Amino acid sequence: MNLTPPQRPSTDELRLLADTGRWNVISTVAASKAGHIGGPLSAMDLLVALYFGQLRIDPAQPRHPERDRFILSKGHNAIALYTVLAQRGYFPESELASFDHGDSRLQGHPDMKLTPGVDASTGSLxxxxxxxxxxxxxxxxxxxxxxxWVMLGDGELGEGMVWETVLSAPRFGLDNLTAIVDVNGLQQYGWPAGESDRFDRSEPLGHVDLGAVFTGFGWTVHDIDGHDFTAIFDAFDAAEAARNHAGRPSVILARTAKGRGVSFTEGTYTWHNGVATEEQLRTAKAELLEKGEVR
Structure with missing residues (x-):
């Protein structure tokens, strides 16, 4: 049986999924008393778009041989992936309550031997x-x-192994490979912000023309607003259209805001990780859930 792409939800439906996912991230991390916040919130729109509007997958057959693969290279953002996998039906959303517990399938970094829907164990950036x-x-x-499909963080691009693959993938003609870089502008630590930086620390690669670099190595580049579902799907469609005939891998440079969607986390490097207080949770719930309830 061949897998087919899902019918894409409306933009309003996608936004509701993403905001509910963001609530699940911040509330789950608060309950578990540990975890990452900023990166999961910046990546949520991209992950929701992938799992609900792009990937040819079947939650009932997580190892289907013809499935599209997804790798969360920035594995410390696992709670974002788990949230979307739960929404997509790989396991019950109630299981999120076990996040980062010793006997849980949902560890702090993705484990392909434990978690349905995880195609690669990641964590070492x-x-x-x-x-x-x-x-x-x-x-x-x-x-x-x-x-x-592989999602990386912009800070992760400081790792040399990334560039070995950037160099070699075009030589193998891997037009069935698409990298998504979550360019959220912040690392856990960093230099003080300059005038051209977006947030409260200097962007990891904010002063590098990443598009020109990837183009020079032989990749097809799509530079987008990573919170605009129309732009996201346009980039996905272009990458899919190139598959198996273009001879070049694709990279989507998705410009996002770290901590997106919550006033006290957005654009603030100290919320790379953290545990929200009860008052902060009330604020986050009010800001994320338009109808005041989790669905």
Whole structure:
């Protein structure tokens, strides 16, 4: 049985999914007393768009051989992935309450041996794109109709192993490989912000023309607003249209805001991780859930 892309929800439906996902992130981390906040919130729109409007997957058959693959290279943002996997039906949303517990399937970093829907164990930054290139190459050589997607953080691009894959992927003609860089502008630590920076610390690669760099290495570049669902799907469609004939991998540079959607976390480097207080949770719930309830 071949898998088909899902019918894309409306923008309003996607926004509700994303905001509910953001609430699940901040409330789950608060309940578990540990976890990351800023990166999961910046990536949520991209993940919701992927899982509800792009990936050819079947939650009932998480190891289907023809499925598209997704690797969260910035594995410390696992709670965002778990939230979307739960929404998509890989496991009950109630299981999010076990996040980061010792006997849980939902560890602080994704574990492909534990969690349905996780295609690669990640956590050591910089390794996910290499794994994705291997999956894409394997799919080509085995004749599998699969597209491999990898999400990295902009701070993660400081890892040398990323650039080894950026260099080699075009030489293998991996047009069935798409990287998504969550360019959220903040790391856990960093230099003080300059005049051209967006937030309260200097952007990891904010002074580098990433599009020109990837183009020079032989990638097709799509530079978008990572919170605009129309722009996200336009980039996804372009990457999909290039699959298996363009000879070049694609990269989507998604400009996002770290901590997106919550007033006290957005654009603030100290919320790379953290545990919200009861008062902060009330604020977050009011800001994220338009109808005052989780769905």
């Amino acid at each position: 910089g390794q996910g794109l290499s794994a994705g290139a291997g999956m894409a190459l394997g799919a080509k050589r085995r004749g599998l109709d699969a597209h491999t």
